[in-house]
């Protein structure tokens with residue numbers, strides 16, 4: 001997949017050459033969270049979607065046929081309790097991507113890795129293997145971990161926020177060398193030590209696979225700007241998307257002379273009419289797993305001592321979409337909002353649905369033509 005590029009291009013340009021996530025579609029599209037029960041929504045509302053390999057494969061193949069650029073899993077080890085134990089049933093993201101690499105043709109398979117839970121030598125080797133299975137269609141999303149009970153499962157505590165990124169910096173330095181060095185090397189860091197480390201073969205993508213990170217804090221943005229190709233944003237309005245994309249690109253350019261692509265996640269409820277879509281939104285909330293959402297909110301440090309109406313309303317964004325940007329409407333309205341996000345500088349949107357199997361088909365039939373008409377898709 002990697003084209004021969006002239007030596008006067010930056011290594012970053014070489015990484016991006018020929019990759020679906022850097023193709024000429026104005027707005028890249030991906031699916032998010034199909035490896036975890038509930039996907040992005042914490043509800044008992046009716047859905048045909050389940051975490052089975054049959055569904056996983058069907059969804060992936062359909063997204064591939066539709067020309068989507070990426071399948072992005074959630075790295076999760078434990079659910080959030082409550083009525084649904086949201087995300088509690090989940091597939092490992094490396095082996096998931098490996099399986100889907102063999103089932104798909106063009107789409108990028110992303111593995112999301114909690115860096116503290118995976119040794120860099122293991123991660124480098126697994127990533128390389130998936131890159132070979134897929135013929136160079138692999139990307140690695142680097143997350144530092146924030147859900148403390150999950151880290152405690154491993155018998156380890158959670159590091160302080162910025163410390164996680166310092167650990168991540170050592171981790172990715174080791175992985176990058178394993179992907180490119182021909183000779184064994186030693187690394188003696190504050191957090192990680194490797195002795196005479198080597199990994200062969202090297203990935204198909206040269207000099208390395210695409211890297212992604214979802215840091216939005218100052219330490220997270222600095223990590224993204226320095227190390228990765230794509231930053232995943234959390235934004236809640238078009239204005240915020242505009243401000244964020246500009247700020248993050250400027251930061252990468254000014255601080256590290258690098259180009260950073262910015263994409264975001266969104267939960268989409270699209271039905272033939274606006275009213276139908278609103279009804280689905282309401283049904284999700286009516287059957288919402290507010291106990292799970294409260295557990296999530298508490299993990300994120302939001303106080304919710306009493307479970308009164310006000311607190312419950314505050315949890316709606318978590319119930320609905322795990323806090324992701326939510327788009328509700330008929331096909332025209334959904335397309336309009338995606339186009340507005342593109343115009344605000346978003347390079348791509350990775351999408352969650354209540355029922356991935358059914359709704360992806362509807363999205364293909366009713367929304368994709370509108371995106372093509374508008375010129376954000378070919």
Ligand SMILES: Cc1cc2nc3c(=O)[nH]c(=O)nc-3n(C[C@H](O)[C@H](O)[C@H](O)COP(=O)(O)O)c2cc1C
Pocket residue numbers: 073074075076112143144145146147214215216217218219220221232233234264265350
């Ligand atoms: C699109 C997207 C994907 C994410 N995927 C995961 C994930 O798979 N697992 C996880 O634990 N956190 C995931 N996160 C959460 C980020 O890791 C979290 O937002 C990050 O810790 C925030 O970093 P910050 O404190 O630097 O802003 C994701 C966030 C976004 C926006």
